[in-house]
Amino acid sequence: MNREGFDVAVIGGGLHGLSAALHLARAGSRTVVIERHWTGRHASGATAAGVRTLNRDIAEIPISLEAMEMWHRMASIVGDDCGFKAHGQMRVAEREEHMPALLQREARVRALGYTHEEMIDAAELRRLVPALSPHCLGALISRQDGAADPHRTIAAFRRACEREGVTIAEGCGVTSAERRDGDWHLSCGSRRFTASAVVNAAGAWAARVAALFGDEIELGLRASMMIATERVAPLLKPVVSVVGRALSFKQSDQGTLVIGGGLQGSAQLDRARSSVHFSVLAKGAKAASDLFPVVRGARIARCWTGIEAQTRDHLPVIGVSPNAAGLFHTFGYSGHGFQLVPVVGAIVADLVTEGRTSRAIGAFAPERLMQGRAAA
Ligand SMILES: Cc1cc2nc3c(=O)[nH]c(=O)nc-3n(C[C@H](O)[C@H](O)[C@H](O)COP(=O)(O)OP(=O)(O)OC[C@H]3O[C@@H](n4cnc5c(N)ncnc54)[C@H](O)[C@@H]3O)c2cc1C
Known part of the structure; x- marks a missing residue:
């Protein structure tokens, strides 16, 4: 049997696996990305591709701000701007009782020394988004935020990896891992890979991959749903979300309205499939037409779901395995990992x-989800 030898094997060819591989290759590591289906098949290909620092968990703000600086110079990193447009992201208050939470958030973030989140009043809101229903009262905005094109992003990261000499092995699901003579030996059907370090970027399946190496990590699952409408005339530039409702609303460059916000369908990990719940999805369409009455007649062109891992604190798992030498985790992005x-x-x-x-x-750190089972 042929063994393919590398310094680092990245399990999972979503955007996090590709990004890790790109940076590893630039740091001089011979790197392979091993992907069960094809690059971008799961969450990274289903994403709404919002690029948001707004309203992040406080623990995520430093890396999110650094990521944002990178998005603004993405062409210098992967050779393409990935369709990123910085038209801002805003979180809108529809009612008086929604305003205090936004004002408190702005004050909290400012007290920590951050200036990227800013309250705007109804007049500024209407100036920025004239199509928004007049009942909206104000918003918290991050003006440097925006959105990108997910498929352009996947293609750009993949091409950049290939230019740096990363091997991309598709149609290869890793089913076993064994440590021998200081290397990990990975089996994927008829192929075998050897590497001294392994990166677990297996998205929704990351806990299963971690278990192959002896790490028992508690991980939940989400299957976020999205709607895209037919093309409509230019309506708005920023990405709009709203307090108290599951809604994220934007318009693509092609004119389609892209509606998400975390409404959940159902997922089957074993079959690698997820399904739309139309009655739940209708709530997203209703919220969109309440905020933007002009879209009421727009026809839905398609809807979809994507499967992703979710942690109990909604923070990702990024770090070194406490049990398995040479294993590194990057997963659990809980619906906001694209940025x-x-x-x-x-x-x-x-x-x-x-x-x-x-x-x-x-x-x-992975240990927080290992319930005392870490580091035997
Ligand atoms: C509908 C939806 C909307 C979203 N909107 C946003 C947004 O607006 N902004 C934002 O920041 N984030 C958003 N997200 C979240 C973001 O898309 C994800 O956090 C991100 O794409 C996760 O990337 P990943 O590489 O970790 O996972 P994935 O892209 O899922 O990649 C994991 C890969 O691992 C592979 N794999 C699994 N097991 C194995 C194995 N044993 N062997 C080999 N390969 C394996 C899988 O096939 C998969 O391709 C959204 C997600 C969804 C689903």
Whole structure:
């Protein structure tokens, strides 16, 4: 049997796996990405591709701000801007009782020394988004945020990986891992890979992959649903979400309205499939037409779901395995991992090649989800 030898094997060819591989290759590691289906098949291909620092968990703000700086110079990182447009993201208050939460959030973030989140009043809201229903009262906005094109992003990261000499092995699901003579030996059907370090970027299946190496990590699952309408005349530029409802609303460059916000369908991990719940999805369509009455007649062109891992604190898992030598985890992005892609790849490369990173990742340690089962 042919063994293919590398310094690092990345399990999972979503955006986090590709970004880790890209940075690892640039740091001089011979790297393979091993993907069960094809690159971008799961969450990274289903994503709404919102690029948001707004309303992040406080622990995520430092890496999210660094990621945002990278998004603004993405062409210098992967050779394409990935369709990123910085038209801002805003969180709208529909009623008086929604305003205090936004004002408190702005004050909390400012007290910590961050300036990226800013309250705007109804007049500024209407100036920025004239199509918004006049009942909306104000919003918290991050003006440097925006959205990208998910498929352009996957293609750009993949091409950049290939230019750096990364091997991409598709149609290869890793089913076993064994440590011998200081290397990991991975089996994927008829193929065998050997590497001294392994990055677990297996998305919704990451707990199963971790278990192959002896790490028992508690991980939930989500299957977020999305709607895209037919093309309509230009309506808005920022991405709009709203307090108290599951809604994220934007317009693509092609004119389609893209409606999400975390409404959940159902997922079957074994079959790698997820399904839309139309009655739940209708709530998203209703929220969109309440906020933007002009879209009431727009026809829905398609809807879809994507499967992703969710942690109990909604923070990702980024760090070194406490049990398995040479294993590194990057998963559990809980519905907001697209924006973090460029910076986490750099963090993983630091961890693998230097054994440490200067970024603050303590809150993302795998041990917090291992319930005392770590480090035997
Ligand atoms: C509908 C939807 C909307 C979203 N909207 C946003 C948004 O607006 N903004 C934002 O920041 N984030 C958003 N997200 C979240 C974001 O898309 C994800 O956090 C991100 O794409 C996760 O990337 P990943 O590489 O970790 O996972 P994935 O893209 O799922 O990649 C994991 C890969 O691992 C592979 N794999 C699994 N097991 C194995 C194995 N044993 N061997 C080999 N390969 C394996 C899988 O086939 C898969 O391709 C959204 C997600 C969804 C689903």
